[in-house]
Amino acid sequence: MKIPQPRGPISTALFSALAVTAGTDDAAAGVEELRRLVTAQLQAATDIIGDDDVQLALFCLYELHYSGLEGVGDEWEWEPGLIQVRHLLERPFEAALRAAAQSAAGELDLPPAAEMTSDAVADVLFGLAATDTGPSVSRYVSKKATLEQLKEFLVHKSVYQLKEADPHTWAIPRLTGRPKAALVEIQADEYGGGRPERMHSALFARTMRGLGMDDHYGAYLDAVPAVSLAAVNMMSLFGLNRRLRGAITGHLAIYEMTSSQPNRLYGNGFRRHGFEAEVTHYFDEHVEADAVHEQIAGRDLAGGLVEAEPELLGDVLFGATAVMAIDGRLSAHLLACWENGETSLRAAVPAAA
Known part of the structure; x- marks a missing residue:
């Protein structure tokens, strides 16, 4: 799948990090910058489910486990720092899903x-x-x-x-x-x-x-x-x-x-x-x-x-x-x-x- 257009600072930083070869010093630096950015951005996020930047970044991180992203090496799939970033995004997303599900289920x-x-x-x-x-x-x-x-x-x-x-x-x-x-x-x-x-x-x-x-x-x-x-x-x-x-x-x-x-x-x-x-x-x-x-x-x-x-x-x-x-x-x-x-x-x- 072709890499889409970014929708904010998280997806912009993610695509920038993925542009280099996994396992290199440049890759490690890019992922660390991405991790810091995600941490800061999530503190201000109010609607994870409706956040274009967060959802696009998560979609593309998951896509590394499916058909992959054009021009991105398969080595990125299990790059530890990138998995950590995915977990940072998943936690508030799962919490938002649980809150929405509880409302839908009732008692x-x-x-x-x-x-x-x-x-x-x-x-x-x-x-x-x-x-x-x-x-x-x-x-x-x-x-x-x-x-x-x-x-x-x-x-x-x-x-x-x-x-x-x-x-x-x-x-x-x-x-x-x-x-x-x-x-x-x-x-x-x-x-x-x-x-x-x-x-x-x-x-x-x-x-x-x-x-x-x-x-x-x-x-x-x-x-x-x-x-x-x-x-x-x-x-x-x-x-x-x-x-x-x-x-x-x-x-x-x-x-x-x-x-x-x-x-x-x-x-x-x-x-x-x-x-x-x-x-x-x-x-x-x-x-x-x-x-x-x-x-x-x-x-x-x-x-x-x-x-x-x-x-x-x-x-x-x-x-x-x-x-x-x-x-x-x-x-x-x-x-x-x-x-x-x-x-x-x-x-x-x-x-x-």
């Missing part, structure tokens, strides 16, 4: 975790999904969205969907038994069952091409606001930290439980503008697949994990309610902009490659 009356069966865990998660009555982007897309708004919608989603399933895959070696098998089953479908053209990321890229858009990963990174980056950074935070393996399973479970009907509406919105299966296949595929995945994710993955490790129930619920909170914030942003006739992006971007 849950649960039995002791050790007494929770996998079915009981799934029932709690399905109950949470049913309480998600926030602003509905899917209904707006289905009934009202203009062609330009459909393109904006794809821009926001492209930050994750063009690498769909990768953040959750980090959890596979951290699980055992029933939850591990459940996650592998879900991920196998996400990756097309061994057929590259059926990978969900490939289906989404085809949708973008169908609207004349650039389907290269990261092509629209400069255009998306902080909250769109935060939604993806949340997945990477959960997936890359073993201590949060409960959160990544809860994230995936609620993701699957709240996906099928919205994707049906998304597909209808694109059909309303005359697009056919070549464009809508991505959404239509998720209507069917996620109706099956929600049961596996709720009972076998999240429920199976809590049965095996009851102490992780709190983090499973944290992962689920954090999704609801951040998706609700992103949805509110999109709808407020669109209903006022404004762009939801940081800047208007050309739709075609």
Whole structure:
């Protein structure tokens, strides 16, 4: 992925540090300056989730563990000083997610975790999904969205969907038994069952091409606001930290439980503008697949994990309610902009490659 434009002092210092060879004196000096800057900037930060500079820096630090950044050596991935900087940014981000998740969850009356069966865990998660009555982007897309708004919608989603399933895959070696098998089953479908053209990321890229858009990963990174980056950074935070393996399973479970009907509406919105299966296949595929995945994710993955490790129930619920909170914030942003006739992006971007 190409290095994006910086959005403030942290991302500017990060990209400057990454411009030299890892392990050199210049690299060490650049990272130390970055660490000092991050420490100072975080003291003044009031909204980590909506902070463009922080979220872009975190996104690019995480990207070193995925496809990497163009012109940046792979040696940077585990450079100790850079990992320390990432931890500095992660701590307040996780705290903000926990606060938002607690607000979204309200008061849950649960039995002791050790007494929770996998079915009981799934029932709690399905109950949470049913309480998600926030602003509905899917209904707006289905009934009202203009062609330009459909393109904006794809821009926001492209930050994750063009690498769909990768953040959750980090959890596979951290699980055992029933939850591990459940996650592998879900991920196998996400990756097309061994057929590259059926990978969900490939289906989404085809949708973008169908609207004349650039389907290269990261092509629209400069255009998306902080909250769109935060939604993806949340997945990477959960997936890359073993201590949060409960959160990544809860994230995936609620993701699957709240996906099928919205994707049906998304597909209808694109059909309303005359697009056919070549464009809508991505959404239509998720209507069917996620109706099956929600049961596996709720009972076998999240429920199976809590049965095996009851102490992780709190983090499973944290992962689920954090999704609801951040998706609700992103949805509110999109709808407020669109209903006022404004762009939801940081800047208007050309739709075609």
